[in-house]
Amino acid sequence: MSSPDWAGQRLSRRNLLGACIAAGTATLAGCTSGSLEAETTVTREYDGTDISEINVQGVNGDIAIRDTQRETIQLNGTKRAASEDDLERITLQADQSDDRLSLSVDTEDSGFLPFGSSPLQMDLTLTVPEGLHLTAEGMNGDVDIETSGAESVTADTTNGDITLLASELVEVQTDTTNGDISITLPATAEPAISLDTTNGDTTINGFQADLTESGSAVDRMVGNGTHRVTATTTNGDITIRGRERNE
Numbered sequence: 600m601s602s603p604d605w606a607g608q609r610l611s612r613r614n615l616l617g618a619c620i621a622a623g624t625a626t627l628a629g630c631t632s633g634s635l636e637a638e639t640t641v642t643r644e645y646d647g648t649d650i651s652e653i654n655v656q657g658v659n660g661d662i663a664i665r666d667t668q669r670e671t672i673q674l675n676g677t678k679r680a681a682s683e684d685d686l687e688r689i690t691l692q693a694d695q696s697d698d699r700l701s702l703s704v705d706t707e708d709s710g711f712l713p714f715g716s717s718p719l720q721m722d723l724t725l726t727v728p729e730g731l732h733l734t735a736e737g738m739n740g741d742v743d744i745e746t747s748g749a750e751s752v753t754a755d756t757t758n759g760d761i762t763l764l765a766s767e768l769v770e771v772q773t774d775t776t777n778g779d780i781s782i783t784l785p786a787t788a789e790p791a792i793s794l795d796t797t798n799g800d801t802t803i804n805g806f807q808a809d810l811t812e813s814g815s816a817v818d819r820m821v822g823n824g825t826h827r828v829t830a831t832t833t834n835g836d837i838t839i840r841g842r843e844r845n846e
Contacts, residue, residue: 635720637683641676641691649698651750652732653725656703660722661740661759666729666749672700673726680719689719741778760835771828779835782828786841789822793829794837805841 647670655662660677678689694701706719722740727733729748737756744752744763751770754761760778763771768788773780779799784790786805794801795816802811806821830837 635679635681635718637680637686639678639686641674641678641721643674643676643691643693645672645674645693645695645700646670647672647700647728647731650695650700650728650731652699652734653727654699654701654703654734655723655725655736656701657721657723657735657737657740658704658706659718659720659739660704660737661743662722662735662737662756663724663743664727664733664735664745665725666727666731666733666746669726669728672728674702675724676704677722678720679722685719689721691721761830768826770826771830773830775832775835777834778832780830780832780837781840782830782838783840783842784828786843788841789825790828790839791824791826792817792819792821792839793827794818794839795831796833796835796837798834799832799836802836802838802840804839806839 650672653672655664676691678686680686680689688707690705692703692705702723704721704723706721731749732751733744733746733749734753735742735744735755737759739758740756741759742754742756742761744754746752746764746769747766749765749769752763752765752772754763754773756775756778758777759775761773761775761780763773763782765771765782765784768784768790771782773782788806792803797814800811800813801815801817803817803819828839830839
């Protein structure tokens with residue numbers, strides 16, 4: 600679902616992260632060690648009447664998305680930095696093209712700062728209409744999505760966990776490098792499941808197709824496999840669970 604420009608940004612940022620790790624720095628949020636003493640909140644609202652797709656891109660910070668019966672897109676952001684002046688360097692960009700709304704955090708540093716300097720962080724929480732294609736891309740942070748009627752879900756981060764709770768079966772694509780992936784679907788779902796982890800366990804339960812394996816790729820068809828569910832990580836566990844509606 601991501602455009603070529605977005606895909607290029609993702610690859611570029613991951614290359615920067617690799618350089619950061621190679622330099623021997625291992626702290627989250629751009630390999631930094633400074634404290635975040637300044638904080639402010641940002642609130643935005645967008646008309647969702649003609650929107651069918653939302654792309655959210657973060658750098659340092661968590662992304663949370665919830666959908667519900669509504670016509671507007673509500674965004675609440677929390678900016679954190681070492682000083683009030685640094686907070687001004689964190690900006691939220693919004694771009695609407697046809698029926699797609701793209702929201703991105705710009706921290707002027709692309710997720711990489713010299714060792715010992717303070718990160719610029721922004722957490723994003725969105726409440727959106729049902730029936731959308733949802734894409735969330737992070738770098739250093741978790742992605743948490745809860746949906747009752749999305750058309751599709753794509754979640755991608757580099758250092759962070761991905762959690763998806765879907766009350767209806769939906770097309771799912773998830774990818775992280777260092778983190779766990781947890782996907783919960785209705786117990787009656789019939790997904791075509793594709794899982795791949797290098798250093799971690801893969802677990803499927805609740806679909807009459809229980810399975811636990813270590814460090815392996817798993818392809819499993821449940822029922823007719825009406826929707827594809829893909830999860831990939833390098834260092835982390837992957838869990839796919841079927842949940843009864845009354846749980």
